[in-house]
Amino acid sequence: MVPMLEQTEVVTAGLVPDPMLPLPYRIQRVKQETADTFTLEILPEDSSQRFSFAPGQFNMLYVFGVGEVPISISSDPGNVPLLKHTTRVVGTVTKAMRQLKRGEVMGIRGPFGSHWPVEEATGRDVVIVAGGIGLAPLRPALYRLMAERDKFRRIVLLYGTRTPEDMLYRHELERWRGKFDLEIQVTVDRAASNWRGNVGVVTTMIGRAPFDPSNTLAMLCGPEIMMRFTVMELLKRGVAAERVYLSAERNMKCGIGFCGHCQYGPTFVCKDGPVFALPSIAAILGKSEI
Amino acid sequence: MIVPTLLAKTAEPSHVGDSFVVEREHLEQLLQALVSRGYEVVGPTLRDGAIVYDHLTSTADLPSGWTDEQSGGTYRLKRRQDQALFGYAVGPHSWKKFLCPPLQRLWQAARNGKGLRILPEEERAAPKYAFFGVRACELNAIAIQDKVFLEGQFVDPGYKARREDLSVVAVNCGRAGGTCFCASMNAGPKAASGFDLALTELLQDGRHYFLVELGSTRGAEILSRVPHQPANEADKQHAERILDHTTRHMGRQLETLGIKELLYRNYEHPRWDNVTQRCLTCANCTIVCPTCFCTTVEDVTDLTGEHAERWRRWDSCFTVDFSYIHGGSVRASPRSRYRQWMTHKLATWIDQFGVSGCVGCGRCITWCPVGIDITVEAGAIRASDSIKAPADQSEDSP
Ligand SMILES: Cc1cc2nc3c(=O)[nH]c(=O)nc-3n(C[C@H](O)[C@H](O)[C@H](O)COP(=O)(O)OP(=O)(O)OC[C@H]3O[C@@H](n4cnc5c(N)ncnc54)[C@H](O)[C@@H]3O)c2cc1C
Ligand code: SF4
Ligand code: SF4
Ligand code: FES
Numbered sequence: 098m099v100p101m102l103e104q105t106e107v108v109t110a111g112l113v114p115d116p117m118l119p120l121p122y123r124i125q126r127v128k129q130e131t132a133d134t135f136t137l138e139i140l141p142e143d144s145s146q147r148f149s150f151a152p153g154q155f156n157m158l159y160v161f162g163v164g165e166v167p168i169s170i171s172s173d174p175g176n177v178p179l180l181k182h183t184t185r186v187v188g189t190v191t192k193a194m195r196q197l198k199r200g201e202v203m204g205i206r207g208p209f210g211s212h213w214p215v216e217e218a219t220g221r222d223v224v225i226v227a228g229g230i231g232l233a234p235l236r237p238a239l240y241r242l243m244a245e246r247d248k249f250r251r252i253v254l255l256y257g258t259r260t261p262e263d264m265l266y267r268h269e270l271e272r273w274r275g276k277f278d279l280e281i282q283v284t285v286d287r288a289a290s291n292w293r294g295n296v297g298v299v300t301t302m303i304g305r306a307p308f309d310p311s312n313t314l315a316m317l318c319g320p321e322i323m324m325r326f327t328v329m330e331l332l333k334r335g336v337a338a339e340r341v342y343l344s345a346e347r348n349m350k351c352g353i354g355f356c357g358h359c360q361y362g363p364t365f366v367c368k369d370g371p372v373f374a375l376p377s378i379a380a381i382l383g384k385s386e387i
Numbered sequence: 388m389i390v391p392t393l394l395a396k397t398a399e400p401s402h403v404g405d406s407f408v409v410e411r412e413h414l415e416q417l418l419q420a421l422v423s424r425g426y427e428v429v430g431p432t433l434r435d436g437a438i439v440y441d442h443l444t445s446t447a448d449l450p451s452g453w454t455d456e457q458s459g460g461t462y463r464l465k466r467r468q469d470q471a472l473f474g475y476a477v478g479p480h481s482w483k484k485f486l487c488p489p490l491q492r493l494w495q496a497a498r499n500g501k502g503l504r505i506l507p508e509e510e511r512a513a514p515k516y517a518f519f520g521v522r523a524c525e526l527n528a529i530a531i532q533d534k535v536f537l538e539g540q541f542v543d544p545g546y547k548a549r550r551e552d553l554s555v556v557a558v559n560c561g562r563a564g565g566t567c568f569c570a571s572m573n574a575g576p577k578a579a580s581g582f583d584l585a586l587t588e589l590l591q592d593g594r595h596y597f598l599v600e601l602g603s604t605r606g607a608e609i610l611s612r613v614p615h616q617p618a619n620e621a622d623k624q625h626a627e628r629i630l631d632h633t634t635r636h637m638g639r640q641l642e643t644l645g646i647k648e649l650l651y652r653n654y655e656h657p658r659w660d661n662v663t664q665r666c667l668t669c670a671n672c673t674i675v676c677p678t679c680f681c682t683t684v685e686d687v688t689d690l691t692g693e694h695a696e697r698w699r700r701w702d703s704c705f706t707v708d709f710s711y712i713h714g715g716s717v718r719a720s721p722r723s724r725y726r727q728w729m730t731h732k733l734a735t736w737i738d739q740f741g742v743s744g745c746v747g748c749g750r751c752i753t754w755c756p757v758g759i760d761i762t763v764e765a766g767a768i769r770a771s772d773s774i775k776a777p778a779d780q781s782e783d784s785p
Contacts, residue, residue, distance in 0.1 A: 116541040117493050117697075121503045142503075161498055162688035162695035187713040202503040204496070348712050350684050353541040356702070357681030358709060360731065363738035368540065384654055386723030 116353045119159045119204025120146065122180070124197055131263050134230065135195055136171070136183045142202065148178040151212030152237030153344060153372045157352045158182060159204030163193040167349045167367075169234030170208060175244060180205070183233040183265065209352040211372045213238040213316050214342060221340075222251040222308040226327050228299055228319020229258055232265045234344055234371070235318050239273070246277045253280040253306050257299030257323070260285050261292050280307060299323060303330035310335035316372075318344040325383045328375060341375040362387050401607050404600065406618035409586075411595035413614045414472070415446045417556070417584075420612035421517040426554055429485060430519030431478070436464060438478040440485075443519055450475065457565040457638070457749065459758025470595065473588050476564025477522055477748050481677035482529060485516055486549050487536070489701045493684070496695045513545065517554040521582065523575030524567075524746040526557060528677035530581055534740045535680045554605060557582035561629050565638035566749030568762055572643065574746040576633040578602075584610060587626040598626040639749060641762040642769060643733075646743075649769055650734040654726065658767045663722040665757050670703035672751035672759075673728065678736075678744050679703070704728055733765060 122139040129135050141148065150170050159165040172181035186195050197203060215238055223242060227235050242252055258264050264283065273279045282302050284295035295302065300323065313336050317324045324343045331341055347366040350356035359366040362381035364373070381387045401407075409417065421428050422444075430443045433450045443449070455475045456463045467474050495506045521529075529550075536546040557578035560567075569575030578585040583606030587598040598618055601607050673679040683702035688695045702709060704727050710717035718724050736744030745761065752760045 115494075115507055115544050117543075117699075118505055118507055121505065123501075161496060161503060162686060162692065164686045165684070165697075200501050202501055204503065204505065346712060347717065348710050350682065350702075354539050355536065355541070355543060355680070356683065357704065358683070358702070360704075360727070360735070363735040365739070380651070386718045386720060386726075387654075 116206065117351065117355075119157070119165070119206050121202045122205045123202050124199050125179070127197065127199055130183060130265055134183060134185045134263075134265065136181050137194070137197065137203075138172075138179060138181050139203065139205070140180075141178050141205075146178060148180070148208070150174055150177070150180075150208035150237075152215060152241055153212040153234050154208035154210050155234070155352070155371065156180070156182065156205050156207030156209070157349070158184075158190075158194065159206070160190055160193045160197065161203070164190040165204070165206075166190045166194075167209075167352060169344075169371075171233040171236045173240040174237050175240065183230070183236075185230045206352060209367055211368075211370055213372055214314065214374075215241045217340075218242070218314040219248045220312075221249065222313040223249055223253070224303075224306065224308050224313055224315040224331070224336075225252070225254045226299060226303070226315065226317045226319070226324075227254070227256050228323045229263065230265070231318035231320075231344070232256060235316060236266060238316060243273055243277050243279070250312070251280065251308055252278070253308055254282070255299050255302045255306060256281065256283045257319070258283070258285055259287070261288050261294070282306065298326070300326040300330050303327060303334065314340045314342070316342050316344075321346070328382065338375045338379065342372055343375065343378075344371045345373060345378070346371065401601055401610075403602060403604075403606075406623060407599045407601070407610065407615040408618045408622055409597045409599050409610075409613055409615045411472075411597070414597065416613045417609065418443065418446050418519060420609045421519070421554060421556075423612075424554075424609070425515055426517035427514040428517045428519050430556075431473070431475075433464070437462060438464070438475055440478075440480040440482065440518075446472065449473075449520070454562070455564065457753045459566070459752050459760050460755055461758075462753050469590050471561070471588055471590060473520055473558045473560075473586070474562060476560065476562070476567055477525065477750060479675055479750065479754055481675065481748075481750070482518055482521065482525055483532060483677055483680075485518070486529065486553070487532060487546060487680065487682075487701075491545065491699045493697045493699050496697075498693050498695070508545065513549050513552075515552040515554075516549065517556065519556045521555050521557045521578070522560055522569075522748075523557070523578040524569040524572070524748040525677055526555070526578055526581040527569075527572075527574040527746040528748070531678045531740065531742060531744065531746070532680055534742070554609070555582040555584075555602075557585040557602070559585060559587040559626070559630055560633050561588055563633045563637045564749055564753075566752040566760075568637050568639040568641050568747035568749060570634045570637050570747070571639075571641040571762075572743060572745055572747035577630050582606070587629065589622070589625055589629070591625065598622050637747075639747075639752065639760070639762045641745075641747065641765055643743070646765065647734040647737045649772060650730050650765075652773055653768050654730075656768050656771070656773075658764065658771070659722045659726045661767075662725050662759060662764055663720075665759055666721055666725050667756060668705045668721045668724055669756060670705040671754050671756065672761075673703040673705060674701065675750040675754045676732075677748060677750070678732075678746060681709075683709075704731070729761060729764060732761065 121142040126138040155169045168182045171183045347359040354368045428443045432448045449472045452470045497504045536543040560576035582602040585600040685698045732744040
């Protein structure tokens with residue numbers, strides 16, 4: 098029997114750190130973002146625990162006894178060790194995660210994977226195209242862009258959601274729009290008659306969006322089909338393929354290259370991705386069932 | 388008559404690569420030398436009509452005088468004319484079941500109030516294994532799994548512990564099995580590295596003995612406990628002739644020239660539809676394959692809900708769940724799953740790890756219930772390179 102402890106602690110054995118062992122993090126706040134999406138703010142139990150991450154990386158979140166899922170880090174990389182994860186409730190683990198309350202403890206492994214090339218955007222226009230929950234992994238990039246706004250030229254966010262009510266981070270986006278030079282265009286699949294914004298898919302906004310294709314870096318995250326048509330539109334406008342980045346999604350059981358589940362052609366999404374430069378996956382993007 | 392001599396401390400120091408001769412009756416001492424050094428010795432033994440890998444207490448547990456007949460979908464044991472100990476090819480088991488166990492607890496967790504305590508497994512409790520009778524293809528397969536679990540950014544501590552403690556007695560194949568093609572994959576039949584000792588079994592004129600090649604200083608220490616003598620040229624040539632013969636009698640062949648590019652440009656080849664007519668997506672091929680490393684995890688709790696465990700078990704890309712993401716599986720069709728498997732083995736593996744994921748052991752051919760043959764499937768695609776499927780469904784239309 099395992100000794101009972103009120104205290105939270107990690108017992109480390111052996112010499113090699115075990116990358117499959119979650120570390121305990123305590124929930125500081127649960128924020129309902131939309132009808133089916135919530136954000137957990139968490140801090141490591143061990144206050145000496147260091148954590149740094151780059152925008153676009155993800156953690157494996159463990160809900161006691163239920164399971165573990167990959168969720169992007171959606172907070173400000175300049176404000177660690179506080180971490181925020183914005184999650185949409187879709188199945189077993191995400192449902193159980195939604196039940197967690199402030200003060201409860203969950204397990205975290207990470208950060209894993211590749212990141213958005215924020216530095217590479219210096220001196221360029223930046224186009225961010227997000228679909229639905231896809232805005233969550235892009236928010237850390239936005240924090241970085243806003244923190245050093247002068248380093249970049251135009252910054253355009255094209256955001257597609259199902260309905261106006263499904264928009265994430267609304268207040269924050271509006272604050273940024275007011276404070277910094279940030280162009281935001283939102284489109285929805287359907288809306289009540291009082292919606293004065295765009296209706297339709299996000300890809301239709303690319304043709305008219307204000308950026309200079311010859312000097313633009315694009316970051317895309319959303320459903321695969323949306324990203325594929327976005328890529329086509331961006332290339333049509335003349336954006337260089339090597340300056341288009343997208344975040345892929347695959348089933349993940351380990352996050353560290355052991356389980357094989359996240360394979361996408363020759364890549365492992367957990368370690369070669371989730372953020373890919375377009376040329377590295379261009380040959381398989383759009384092929385079905387890869 | 389050969390008089391065996393114990394290599395005394397004062398004798399010529401032996402070097403890696405040196406060859407010696409050990410008589411059949413002294414092989415027991417070799418196995419016992421491993422036992423006395425605290426190794427759990429595992430190796431080939433007969434069980435349920437097949438040669439499997441299991442615990443060995445003595446060389447009497449080896450399948451003496453047995454061989455096998457293997458072809459697509461069939462495996463049959465047969466008596467040999469002699470009492471050879473290693474006169475068969477590989478069976479349904481591979482060593483991955485010891486290094487990367489089929490079912491493994493990763494950690495336990497306890498909850499009390501709002502606290503959470505994660506307890507790692509005590510890895511040193513794992514046995515110190517000596518593998519007795521590892522074939523060249525299997526040494527290559529172990530080296531390939533090392534790349535997955537030891538040589539990436541992250542290291543699997545359990546695998547590392549078992550791997551570091553491992554002692555390997557290899558066996559060069561004196562006979563190729565009906566589904567073997569290690570020669571095509573440059574993975575055999577001679578053990579090149581990764582062993583402490585490598586045996587070649589020699590039977591000649593009523594004499595039964597082994598040419599023993601030293602692969603490490605640990606191998607030299609083990610050999611020092613066994614009567615042996617330096618090998619002469621005739622012994623070495625005898626062993627070479629046997630290996631030559633094995634190389635020339637592979638049951639199967641696979642052309643590997645440009646195979647990665649071949650498969651990359653044939654994602655839509657009609658052969659994938661053809662094989663789907665036969666494939667049962669039973670996952671046998673991935674389970675028997677010595678390089679397949681895929682696993683899944685399971686979380687369990689006890690009745691009180693205060694104690695949880697996380698287990699890891701072998702998984703296969705042939706299952707529908709393997710690629711599930713919210714809304715459905717990425718590889719829902721059997722066609723795409725067979726394509727994933729074969730393309731991973733022969734092509735994407737090269738991009739991922741710098742080597743092929745196939746060592747030509749032939750297990751997937753033998754243990755496929757309908758006898759699907761990776762060499763035939765790859766050959767069929769090569770023979771009709773870049774033919775497009777009649778209705779190309781690869782691109783979703785805008
Ligand atoms: C790199 C990465 C980052 C992600 N970031 C976020 C994020 O920031 N916010 C968010 O809401 N979601 C994110 N997801 C998707 C999220 O991981 C899934 O929604 C979640 O795993 C669903 O688990 P479930 O048990 O609730 O669903 P179920 O449908 O019950 O899941 C069954 C199994 O399928 C797996 N699975 C199901 N859907 C997905 C999926 N879309 N991707 C990967 N595995 C899946 C689960 O892990 C589980 O093993 C991300 C996925 C990846 C790969
Ligand atoms: S793919 Fe088949 S022949 Fe190749 S290593 Fe695996 S089981 Fe052996
Ligand atoms: S062939 Fe399939 S089961 Fe084997 S390693 Fe590749 S993805 Fe995993
Ligand atoms: S998630 Fe396990 S290998 Fe990528």
